[in-house]
Amino acid sequence: MRTRVHYGSLQVLASGERGALEAMLRAEGIYSSQLAAWRLQFAARGESGLVSRTPGRKPKLNAKDRELLAVTKKNEVLQRKLRIANALIELQKKHTSCWDWHCRNPRRRADAARRASRS
Numbered sequence: 001m002r003t004r005v006h007y008g009s010l011q012v013l014a015s016g017e018r019g020a021l022e023a024m025l026r027a028e029g030i031y032s033s034q035l036a037a038w039r040l041q042f043a044a045r046g047e048s049g050l051v052s053r054t055p056g057r058k059p060k061l062n063a064k065d066r067e068l069l070a071v072t073k074k075n076e077v078l079q080r081k082l083r084i085a086n087a088l089i090e091l092q093k094k095h096t097s098c099w100d101w102h103c104r105n106p107r108r109r110a111d112a113a114r115r116a117s118r119s
Helices: 007-015 020-028 032-050 063-104 106-118
Strands: none
16 A cells, blocks of 8 residues: 555545646556545545554554563563472482482492492
8 A cells, every 4th residue: 555645645535626636646657546435535534544553464563462472472481490499409419419318328338338348
């Protein structure tokens, strides 16, 4: 969709000179059907009907919804990372308790000493 007519061109539209409108339309590269559509929009809604709108589909989500969706996704990622971190901490606790038992067991220490003396 073409942009609206420049304000300097509005003077040509208002002047009513014979052939001025056609010359202006050719210079601007505007079809007469587009001009007719603008006249209908102006008649229906006044100047607010001539305000340019962004082309294309309207967004399904507004800014608040997009922000909420982004924050929700970020929250899910952080919760997943927290679960992994907690699982690793629990694993480290279990490993430490098993390692303490292994090191404190006198029989294991004796076996380790015998192996060292054989070498």
